[in-house]
Amino acid sequence: MKNKSLYLYSFNQRKGIFLLLLVMIFTQAIYFFWSSNTTPQKDKENHQWLALQSHVDSLKQVKEEFKPTIYPFNPNFISDVKGYRLGMSVEELDRLFAFRKQNKYVNSAKEFQSVTGVSDSLLAVISPYFKFPDWVNQPQKEYVKFENKISDVKPKTKIDINLATQEDLIKVYGIGPALSERILKQREVLGGFASMEQLAFVWGLNPDVIENVNKSFAVVSTSGIKKIKINDLSIKELSKFPYFNYTIAKEIVTYRSMKGDIQNIEDLTKINGFPVEKLKFIALYLEF
Incomplete structure (x- = not known):
């Protein structure tokens, strides 16, 4: 009965059923071949992607583990790049740069935070690398005060600054080998100090250290000072004097040629650009 039921359809109906079967078979064949060809390709791409991802993960791990080396530094001289x-x-x-423009220095991590306003967390990270000058880190000397019950105690004799050795200077709190060498070099160039106030122009000596120096040293002898004849020397010769430069030397010679010899200290104040703040001890090195 089932075989006979097939012949109940017309020729066109049987033809349509046959074509439908062919289309279904063809579709299944295409899907089979397409999936078999693309799967290996996808597997290959997935394998490459996984390999690349593992490499990226390893680079991330290296980056996370990398920490730049920080060497000890003086926070007073931090540059833009280093600060960043x-x-x-x-x-x-x-804030730090504005503070430094006033010729001031921070001498502790706490003072650095007070000036810059950095957070406690950042200060805790960078402050272990702060390196201040040796004299800053030296412990403060403790002095015991005694009542002077002896009326005839003689004051301590001060050492002549023009005869002091490097060992003498290093004994002063706040002066190390570098600062003592600068003081001696300046003394050598001048032929001797004419006033203790000249120490203020030695680079690196702050007011507290200068005060300590004044407690132990004084200008006693000025015999080594070589005076210069301000009215006889040329521009080149005048410019060699430590407190003059070429511009000032030229102004001095110009003044002489226009108004005659320089007679006294008052005439020096009339010279354009003359360092009047140093006038009172510059005059001690001049012959009019």
Whole structure:
């Protein structure tokens, strides 16, 4: 009965059923071949992607583990680049630069934070690398005060600054080998100090250290000072004097040629650009 039921359809109906079967078979064949060809390709791409991802993950791990080496440094001389690398903001760096323009220095981590305004967390990270001058880190000397019950105690005799040795200078709190060498070099160039106030122009000596020096030293002898004849020397010769430069030497010669010899200290104040703040001890090196 089932075989006979097939012949109940017309020729066109049987033809349509046959074509439908062919289309279904053809579709299944295409899907089979397409999936078999693309799967290996996808597997290959997935394998490559996984390999690349593992490499990226390893690079991330290296980056996370990498920490730049920080060497000890003086926080007074932090540059823009170094400050950025340390994590400081532009505002914090500007505060430090403004403070330094006043010729002031920070001498502790606490003072650095007070000036810059950096956070406690950042200070805790970078402050272990702060390196201040030796005299800053030296412990403060403790002095015991005694009542002077002896009326005839003689005051301590001060050492002549023009005869002092490097060993003498290093004994002063706040002076190390570098500062003592600068003082001696300046003394050699001048032929001797004419006034203790000249120490203020030695680079690196702050007021506290100068006060300590004045407690132990004084200008006693000025015999080694070589005076210069301000009215006889040329521009080149005048410019060799430590407190003059070429411009000032030229102004001095111009003044002489226009108004005659320089007679006294008052005439020096009339010279354009003359360092009047140093006048009272510059005059001690001049012959009019």
